[in-house]
Amino acid sequence: MSLSNLRIVLVRPKGAANVGAAARAMKNMGVHRLLLVQPRAVKEFWAKAMAVHAADVLEATVEVASLAEAVAGCGLVVGTTCRDGSYRAAAEPPRQLAPRIVAAAAQNDVALVFGPEDHGLSNEELKACHQLIRIPTGTEYSSLNLAQAVLVCCYEVFIAAQAPVAVPEAVPELADAARVEFMFERLKTAFLRIGYLHASNPDHILFTYRRLLGRSQLAERDVRILLALARQIEWYADGGWKQMTGRGATQPTGDADADDEAMV
Numbered sequence: 001m002s003l004s005n006l007r008i009v010l011v012r013p014k015g016a017a018n019v020g021a022a023a024r025a026m027k028n029m030g031v032h033r034l035l036l037v038q039p040r041a042v043k044e045f046w047a048k049a050m051a052v053h054a055a056d057v058l059e060a061t062v063e064v065a066s067l068a069e070a071v072a073g074c075g076l077v078v079g080t081t082c083r084d085g086s087y088r089a090a091a092e093p094p095r096q097l098a099p100r101i102v103a104a105a106a107q108n109d110v111a112l113v114f115g116p117e118d119h120g121l122s123n124e125e126l127k128a129c130h131q132l133i134r135i136p137t138g139t140e141y142s143s144l145n146l147a148q149a150v151l152v153c154c155y156e157v158f159i160a161a162q163a164p165v166a167v168p169e170a171v172p173e174l175a176d177a178a179r180v181e182f183m184f185e186r187l188k189t190a191f192l193r194i195g196y197l198h199a200s201n202p203d204h205i206l207f208t209y210r211r212l213l214g215r216s217q218l219a220e221r222d223v224r225i226l227l228a229l230a231r232q233i234e235w236y237a238d239g240g241w242k243q244m245t246g247r248g249a250t251q252p253t254g255d256a257d258a259d260d261e262a263m264v
Contacts, residue, residue: 001161005105007033009070009113020050021147027054029154034061035070075108075174079129090211091134094153098160130214175223190233
């Protein structure tokens with residue numbers, strides 16, 4: 001199976017040699033789309049030297065200003081982490097996630113995101129990721145070199161793509177990453193209105209929803225249903241409960257197909 005829909009995203013890479021080595025690792029495994037978020041001088045000598053026969057991957061690299069731009073159009077965004085913490089507890093080994101990545105990539109763009117060499121993806125950047133990978137390592141030292149991490153993850157995806165009988169049924173078209181992020185922002189606003197989230201740290205609970213719904217791989221209709229839920233919660237918070245006691249207020253439509261949720 002082709003991996004043409006899979007893109008590798010490196011966020012703020014610091015070492016030109018690592019970028020070049022990552023490009024080489026990608027080409028070894030049949031992956032060719034490389035995006036860099038706010039990179040340093042990555043096309044200098046060491047990047048080209050380490051890329052070796054993957055110069056075409058390096059030259060086709062796209063540089064963007066934000067992670068949101070890098071994952072635009074993706075139905076599945078998978079982040080990587082080697083750190084512990086409540087926001088990273090749902091991370092899975094690449095061998096376990098690889099079949100799902102391959103299945104999603106059959107009909108959707110998929111992004112595999114790696115953070116900077118020194119500290120990886122931040123909690124804020126994890127918000128853009130629907131699922132997380134953690135590469136199993138020995139306990140003495142868990143942090144892999146950036147290019148090594150790219151190679152391990154691409155290898156597992158490559159192997160999964162060579163064994164279609166072990167790959168789940170192809171995933172239908174998924175909602176765009178930007179649309180999913182818009183949905184989470186609307187849910188956060190609605191949950192704050194009814195006091196469900198703590199105002200000083202709303203993302204703490206919302207991260208659980210991000211992981212739960214991220215594993216569900218949302219289609220556009222799923223997103224519209226959840227947006228309708230957010231709209232209904234806001235209606236209630238604005239006094240919609242009065243209608244339920246016969247004192248006015250117009251109830252919004254609960255139709256998931258209602259076309260009144262434009263992204264702004």
